[in-house]
Amino acid sequence: MERTSEGLILHALNPAARALGLKLRQSHADACAIVPGLISAPAERLEDAKALRRLAGWMERYSPFVSLDPGPDGLEGLVLDLTGGQHLFGGETAMARAMLTSLKGLGVPARIGVADTPGAAWALARYGEAPLTLAPEGEARQALADLPVAALRLDASAIQLLNRFGLRRIGALTGLPRAALARRFQDAGAFDVLQRLDQALGHLPEPLSPVTAPSVYRTHRGFADPMTSLDAVAAEASALIDRLVLCLEGDAVGARRLELTGFRVDGRTTSLEVRLSAASRRAAHLLRLFKDKGFERLDLGFGIDALALCARATEPLHARQTSTLADADPARSSARDALVDRLSARLGEEAVLTAHLAQSWLPETAETLGPYASRSEASPHPAVGPRPLLMFNPPEPIEAVAELPDGAPARFIWRRAARRVLRASGPERLGPEWWKERGARRPQRTRDYYRVEDEHGGRYWVFREGLYDSDEVDPPPSWWMHGLFA
Amino acid sequence: MPEPFSLPKECAALSRRFDAAAFAPVAGLEDLCVEDAVGLAAGLGFLAARVRSEPRLVAFVAPRFWFAERGRPYAYGLRALGIAAPRLLVVAPRTETEALWAMEEILRSGAAALAMGGVETASLVATRRLDLIARGAGAAAVLVRTKPQNSLSAARRRWRLTPAPSAPHPFDAKASGASRWRAILDRSRDGAHGEALLEYDDETFRLHLVDRLANNGLARGASFAA
Numbered sequence: 001m002e003r004t005s006e007g008l009i010l011h012a013l014n015p016a017a018r019a020l021g022l023k024l025r026q027s028h029a030d031a032c033a034i035v036p037g038l039i040s041a042p043a044e045r046l047e048d049a050k051a052l053r054r055l056a057g058w059m060e061r062y063s064p065f066v067s068l069d070p071g072p073d074g075l076e077g078l079v080l081d082l083t084g085g086q087h088l089f090g091g092e093t094a095m096a097r098a099m100l101t102s103l104k105g106l107g108v109p110a111r112i113g114v115a116d117t118p119g120a121a122w123a124l125a126r127y128g129e130a131p132l133t134l135a136p137e138g139e140a141r142q143a144l145a146d147l148p149v150a151a152l153r154l155d156a157s158a159i160q161l162l163n164r165f166g167l168r169r170i171g172a173l174t175g176l177p178r179a180a181l182a183r184r185f186q187d188a189g190a191f192d193v194l195q196r197l198d199q200a201l202g203h204l205p206e207p208l209s210p211v212t213a214p215s216v217y218r219t220h221r222g223f224a225d226p227m228t229s230l231d232a233v234a235a236e237a238s239a240l241i242d243r244l245v246l247c248l249e250g251d252a253v254g255a256r257r258l259e260l261t262g263f264r265v266d267g268r269t270t271s272l273e274v275r276l277s278a279a280s281r282r283a284a285h286l287l288r289l290f291k292d293k294g295f296e297r298l299d300l301g302f303g304i305d306a307l308a309l310c311a312r313a314t315e316p317l318h319a320r321q322t323s324t325l326a327d328a329d330p331a332r333s334s335a336r337d338a339l340v341d342r343l344s345a346r347l348g349e350e351a352v353l354t355a356h357l358a359q360s361w362l363p364e365t366a367e368t369l370g371p372y373a374s375r376s377e378a379s380p381h382p383a384v385g386p387r388p389l390l391m392f393n394p395p396e397p398i399e400a401v402a403e404l405p406d407g408a409p410a411r412f413i414w415r416r417a418a419r420r421v422l423r424a425s426g427p428e429r430l431g432p433e434w435w436k437e438r439g440a441r442r443p444q445r446t447r448d449y450y451r452v453e454d455e456h457g458g459r460y461w462v463f464r465e466g467l468y469d470s471d472e473v474d475p476p477p478s479w480w481m482h483g484l485f486a
Numbered sequence: 487m488p489e490p491f492s493l494p495k496e497c498a499a500l501s502r503r504f505d506a507a508a509f510a511p512v513a514g515l516e517d518l519c520v521e522d523a524v525g526l527a528a529g530l531g532f533l534a535a536r537v538r539s540e541p542r543l544v545a546f547v548a549p550r551f552w553f554a555e556r557g558r559p560y561a562y563g564l565r566a567l568g569i570a571a572p573r574l575l576v577v578a579p580r581t582e583t584e585a586l587w588a589m590e591e592i593l594r595s596g597a598a599a600l601a602m603g604g605v606e607t608a609s610l611v612a613t614r615r616l617d618l619i620a621r622g623a624g625a626a627a628v629l630v631r632t633k634p635q636n637s638l639s640a641a642r643r644r645w646r647l648t649p650a651p652s653a654p655h656p657f658d659a660k661a662s663g664a665s666r667w668r669a670i671l672d673r674s675r676d677g678a679h680g681e682a683l684l685e686y687d688d689e690t691f692r693l694h695l696v697d698r699l700a701n702n703g704l705a706r707g708a709s710f711a712a
Binding site: 335343351389425455483 | 572575
């Protein structure tokens with residue numbers, strides 16, 4: 001049951017309830033009146049949606065293009081694009097039968113309609129006589145003729161209107177002149193009826209969005225018996241990688257992101273994804289990445305009976321001639337990329353970092369640490385002043401005493417230790433970047449950076465934020481520790 | 487022929503060579519003991535200066551909190567030591583175990599000239615592994631220690647680095663000049679021991695010995711390429 005604006009209504013029924021004559025969207029009170037001992041549970045739409053999404057992932061074993069049914073009835077249907085893949089399963093009929101058997105094995109009651117258009121397949125699956133209804137190619141019109149108009153995915157008011165005109169079957173609609181039909185439904189319903197009819201008959205395109213974007217490079221392998229051993233999965237994955245690499249080589253591309261998906265016998269999928277810092281199609285390297293990431297992360301459950309490998313992102317990669325001269329640069333950069341890939345696969349991309357340089361005066365935005373994989377070859381900003389070897393981000397507050405208000409500090413306390421400044425140079429004045437200030441949390445203030453040295457030889461980079469002689473009404477200037485020199 | 491004179495046995499070690507060769511990077515594991523973040527900056531400067539002339543990566547590996555506490559390597563600062571920004575690789579995993587694994591991978595790949603690890607608790611076995619891998623790859627592995635160690639280490643050398651008051655600035659009496667570090671080599675497999683005050687010249691990218699003569703006094707004012 002589900003709570004709606006019309007009170008509690010029935011959201012879904014099991015076969016026993018259907019046998020007792022209960023109907024969908026009936027009010028709960030009426031249902032209780034018909035069946036006094038009715039057992040009902042609150043509807044969980046989110047859980048339903050999740051389960052359907054999981055099933056959609058699993059159905060990718062039949063077709064890379066699986067989308068959730070966008071129909072009005074809520075989440076209960078999947079649309080698969082079988083184009084070009086039927087022969088792999090022995091034709092449309094055999095394929096649909098296999099689907100039906102395996103879904104039944106999972107305990108999912110299913111009805112399947114196969115037709116030229118998503119609209120016709122929708123109608124056949126729901127209003128066809130058998131659980132499996134096929135409309136041969138080009139015969140959608142005949143197959144639909146006997147179905148009720150509700151099979152056209154119309155809303156209740158349109159169906160009621162059609163019934164009032166005596167148009168109960170789709171066949172009756174297809175016989176009518178379009179202009180007359182459009183005239184009859186001059187309000188909002190008309191467009192819908194014609195559009196749905198055209199979609200079912202294939203006169204209008206109906207775009208679908210797949211649950212996961214189908215990738216161009218995909219290899220797939222099914223097994224007679226469920227596999228439960230990780231070693232066997234690793235061996236199969238290696239074979240899939242070899243096949244995928246052949247495809248990649250043929251098109252002169254390399255993979256940046258790979259996904260290995262196992263289809264479990266209990267109707268779920270388990271997958272493992274690796275990302276690469278530079279496009280690659282070396283089978284040994286790709287396999288190594290999966291191994292480092294850990295095949296044990298795959299949850300095999302009671303076993304998997306199919307395995308698919310997709311290159312989710314690819315980039316052009318041309319064969320490189322290695323130099324015969326002493327220049328070993330390509331070898332070094334490929335060793336570096338392979339290293340970064342391995343580290344990222346195991347530790348996560350956010351743990352393998354390098355300097356990302358940006359056009360900015362402020363030291364903390366001029367250079368940030370970011371993932372090595374997404375580095376850019378930007379030219380560094382010409383930093384004019386001295387820059388520290390170690391930087392604190394965010395800067396740490398210090399208590400400083402300066403001899404002159406706008407001079408270098410004479411002594412300061414950092415991390416609870418007092419330090420006496422013997423030598424200092426500066427300031428290097430960095431003004432606020434007013435052109436970037438929009439959206440900043442607090443307004444930037446002018447900074448005066450000093451390089452100071454204490455009596456033990458520690459060399460610090462400190463700055464005073466704010467100026468004394470300004471007529472701002474800001475709080476008084478504050479001192480910060482921003483870095484350490486070697 | 488007898489030697490002209492002989493040193494007492496305990497001084498013999500001190501008389502061994504402690505010169506330019508002692509500062510050159512070796513393929514293998516070294517320990518670097520520093521006291522705090524200030525000492526670490528000096529230590530990193532010392533390490534970076536020694537691998538400047540190599541084209542390979544310079545990798546800093548430590549758990550995330552380690553960088554948060556001691557500051558993170560700044561590529562503009564490394565540039566002043568002659569190391570270009572693309573050579574910087576920072577690996578910040580969650581645990582020390584992962585950091586040790588990452589160090590091994592970095593050394594094994596042969597893509598890095600230096601792998602510095604901020605790992606406080608490394609077992610003898612772990613240090614031995616690092617040493618072997620680093621020697622095989624011809625790279626320097628350095629473990630930075632900020633606390634006294636309980637376990638043994640298989641490091642080939644142990645350096646103690648502290649910052650020292652810098653050289654006088656040639657044009658400004660108030661400003662600090664070239665960076666100086668006090669480097670103590672207090673353990674070494676090849677028997678070299680000693681203490682030196684080093685000065686880093688950021689124009690020629692060379693280390694100089696300040697308070698003593700290089701090559702045991704054979705040449706005055708000698709310096710060596712880092």
